[in-house]
Amino acid sequence: MNVADSEVVASILSDSGYKLTDTINNAELILINTCSIRENAEQRVWGRLDFIKNLKRKKPEIVVGVIGCMAERLKEKLIETDKLVDIVVGPDAYRGLPLLVAEAESGNKGVNVLLSREETYADISPVRMDKNGVTSFISIMRGCNNMCAYCVVPYVRGAERSRNPESIINEATDLFEKGYREVTLIGQNVDSYIWKNDIQTIRFPELLEKVALVNPKLRVRFSTSHPKDLSDELLLTMIRYENICRHIHLPAQSGSSRILKLMNREYTREWYMDRITAIKKIIPDCSISTDMITGFCTETEEDHEESLSLMEWAEFDFAYMFKYSERPGTKAARKYKDDVSEEIKALRLNEIISLQNRLSARSKKTDVGTIQEVLIEGTSKRSASQLYGRNSQNKVVVFPKGDSVKGEYIRVFIEKSTSATLIGKNI
Numbered sequence: 090m091n092v093a094d095s096e097v098v099a100s101i102l103s104d105s106g107y108k109l110t111d112t113i114n115n116a117e118l119i120l121i122n123t124c125s126i127r128e129n130a131e132q133r134v135w136g137r138l139d140f141i142k143n144l145k146r147k148k149p150e151i152v153v154g155v156i157g158c159m160a161e162r163l164k165e166k167l168i169e170t171d172k173l174v175d176i177v178v179g180p181d182a183y184r185g186l187p188l189l190v191a192e193a194e195s196g197n198k199g200v201n202v203l204l205s206r207e208e209t210y211a212d213i214s215p216v217r218m219d220k221n222g223v224t225s226f227i228s229i230m231r232g233c234n235n236m237c238a239y240c241v242v243p244y245v246r247g248a249e250r251s252r253n254p255e256s257i258i259n260e261a262t263d264l265f266e267k268g269y270r271e272v273t274l275i276g277q278n279v280d281s282y283i284w285k286n287d288i289q290t291i292r293f294p295e296l297l298e299k300v301a302l303v304n305p306k307l308r309v310r311f312s313t314s315h316p317k318d319l320s321d322e323l324l325l326t327m328i329r330y331e332n333i334c335r336h337i338h339l340p341a342q343s344g345s346s347r348i349l350k351l352m353n354r355e356y357t358r359e360w361y362m363d364r365i366t367a368i369k370k371i372i373p374d375c376s377i378s379t380d381m382i383t384g385f386c387t388e389t390e391e392d393h394e395e396s397l398s399l400m401e402w403a404e405f406d407f408a409y410m411f412k413y414s415e416r417p418g419t420k421a422a423r424k425y426k427d428d429v430s431e432e433i434k435a436l437r438l439n440e441i442i443s444l445q446n447r448l449s450a451r452s453k454k455t456d457v458g459t460i461q462e463v464l465i466e467g468t469s470k471r472s473a474s475q476l477y478g479r480n481s482q483n484k485v486v487v488f489p490k491g492d493s494v495k496g497e498y499i500r501v502f503i504e505k506s507t508s509a510t511l512i513g514k515n516i
Contacts, residue, residue, distance in 0.1 A: 090275060093228040094157060095122050096215030098183050103216055105187035113144065118152045118190060123159030126241060128414040131159055142173050152193045154178060154186075158245040161202040162418070168198055180231070180246050181205040204247035211256040214263070221467050223496045224271040227260050228252070229296065233277035235315060237342075238353045238420040239385065239413065242277055249277070251284045254291045254299060261303045270464055270496055271308040271334075274300065279311050280318035294326040301330040306498075308464060310334045310483070316341070317356045319364050324371040335372055336406075336483040339364065340380035344399030345392035348385055353420065358399065365403050376406040376452070376482035381441055384413040384434030386425035393437050400444055406452040406482065408445045412438050446508050453484065453506035460516060461486060463501050465493055486511045 098120065099109060110116050121137055124130045134155070145151050154176040155167050161179035168174055175193035178186060179202030189199035209231055217225055232247040233240075261272050274297070276282060282293040291299075293311075300309050309332055314323075316339055327333045339361075343349050346357040368375050381396060400408070412434040415427045461480040469475035469487050477487045478499070487510055488501045501513040 090228070090277070091122050091124055091157060092218070093215065093226045093275060094180060094183070096218050096226075097210045097213050097228075098122070098156065098186065099216035099218060100213050101183055101186055102190075109216070109218075113141075116151065118154070119144075120154045120156050123155055123157040126158070126416070127411065128416070131163075134159055138173060145173060150194075152176065152190055154190070154193075156180070156183070156186075158241070161204070161245040162241065164200055164202050168200065175199065177202065179204065181208045183210070184208075205250075206248060207250060209250055209252045211252040214260070221495065222268055223464065223466050224273070225264055225269050226273050226275050227257060227264075227300075228276065229257055229274045229279060230276035230282050234281065235278060235355070236353055236420065238351060238425070239382065239416065241416040241419055244418055246277070249281060251282045254284055254296050257296065258299055258303065261300050261307065261309075265304050265307045268496060270306060270498075271310065272300065273310040273312060275312055278313065278315040278318065280314050280320070280323065294320065294323045297323070297333065298326050298330070301333050305332050308332050308334055308481070310336065312338045314339050316361050316364050317354070319367075321367055321371065324367060327375075328372050334483065335375045335481045336378070337368060337375060338378045338380075339368075341396075341399060341403075342380055342382050343385065343388075343392065344396035345388070348388055348392050351387065351421075351425065352382075352385060358395065361399070362402070374482070376484065377403060378407045378483070379403070379405050379409075381408055381410045381445075382413050383410070383437040383441055384429040386413070386421055386427055386429070388413075388429050388437075393440075397440065397444055400441070400448065404452065405445065405448055406484070407449050408441075410438060410441050410445060450506070450508035453508060453511055456484065456503050456511055457506055459503050461501050461503055461511065461513070463488070463499050465495050465497050465499060467495050480511070484511055485509065486513060488513045488515055491515050 123134050152175050155174050156178045157180055160177045164177045167177050176189045176199040181204050182201040185201050192199045230251040232249045233242045234249045236243055280293055284291045341361055344358055415422050463478040463480055463486045465476050465478040469477045474490055475487050476490050479485055486501055493499050500516050502516045503511050503513040505512045
C-alpha cells in the first residue's frame with residue numbers, strides 16, 4: 090500500500106513541477122511515507138528522521154515532511170520533534186501537498202490529516218517508482234471496515250471506499266501498453282471491493298475478471314484477502330483465467346478460535362480451514378501464504394500449539410510472521426492487557442518461523458522435476474549470469490541468463506530448490 094501511495098504522491102508533485110531525485114543529498118523536499126501497523130516500522134521512521142536532521146543542519150532550506158499513517162496518528166509529536174518536520178500529511182490529503190510545501194517554504198508549518206469518505210485518487214495516474222518495468226501495483230480501494238482488535242489501519246486510513254472499476258481497467262491497460270506484464274490489485278481487504286451506480290454493482294470477482302480480460306499476457310495478482318469474505322465465486326473466477334495467478338494470501342493470524350474472537354477477526358479456526366479446503370478443491374495448484382501473530386493478549390501455550398497445528402495442516406507455502414506489538418488507540422490497547430512476556434513471544438515466534446521454513450522447503454521440493462512458466466523480472470542479486478522471476482504460484486525461480494530478457498515469459502525446468510527459491514534451467 091505504501092508503494093502505491095508513494096507513486097500517487099510522486100504524480101501529484103510532478104504535476105506541480107517537482108522532479109524525483111535518486112540522491113537524498115540533492116533533494117530540496119524530503120517526504121517519508123510511513124506505516125503504523127507495527128512498532129518497529131515507526132521506530133525505523135524515527136531513525137530516518139535522525140539521519141535527515143543532519144542533512145537539514147547543512148541545508149536548512151530543505152523541507153521535510155512525514156506522510157501516511159504515522160502522520161495521521163502522531164501529528165502533534167512529529168511537528169514538535171526538534172522542530173525538524175515541516176509538514177504532516179495523512180493518507181487522504183495528498184492532493185494538498187503542493188500548497189503545504191509552498192507554505193513550508195515560506196516558513197509556516199503545515200498539517201492536514203483529515204480522513205475522507207470519498208477520496209480514492211482514481212483520477213491520478215501514478216508515477217511508477219519501481220525499477221523493473223515489469224510488475225506494478227494498482228490500488229483498487231482505500232481504508233478498512235474490519236475493526237481487528239490489534240490493528241490501527243481503520244483509525245489512520247478511514248472507512249472502506251472502492252475505486253471506479255473503469256479507472257482500474259484503464260490503469261491496467263496503460264501499464265500493459267507500457268510493457269508491464271504483471272499487476273497486483275491491492276487493498277486492505279480486496280474481497281470487500283464493491284462499486285455501485287444506478288445501473289450496476291461490481292464486486293471483486295467481477296473486477297478481477299475485467300482486469301484479466303485486458304490481455305491474456307498480463308498476469309493478475311491480488312492482495313490481501315480476508316478469510317471471512319473469501320468466496321467460492323472468487324475462486325471459480327480465478328480458475329477460469331490462466332493469467333490470474335494461482336496464489337492467495339489469506340492471513341490467519343492465529344489458529345485458536347478463542348484468540349481469533351479476541352482479535353475480532355470474525356471467523357473461527359473451522360471457518361478458516363473450510364476456506365483453505367475450498368481453495369485446494371477448486372484450484373488444486375494454488376499456493377497459499379498467510380500472516381501469523383504470536384503472543385497476542387492472553388495467548389496460552391495451547392493457543393500457540395493450535396497455531397502451529399493449523400500451519401502444519403494448511404501447508405502454507407510462505408508466511409509473514411510477527412510478535413504482537415500493542416498499537417495505541419486500538420481495541421486491544423484499550424481493553425486487553427499485553428500480558429505475554431517478550432521472552433515467550435520470541436520463543437513462540439522462533440517456533441513458528443522454524444516450522445514455516447520446513448513447510449516452505451517442502452512446498453518448493455514438490456516443484457523439482459517440473460516445468461514452470463516464469464515471468465522474468467531481472468538479474469539475480471547473487472549472480473550477474475543468472476536471471477530471476479516468479480511463477481504463477483508466486484515462487485521465486487532463478488535460472489541462467491542465456492538469451493532471455495526482462496519482461497519475457499520463459500519455461501524453466503526446476504532442478505533443485507531451497508526453502509526460498511526454485512533453481513532451474515531454460516528449456
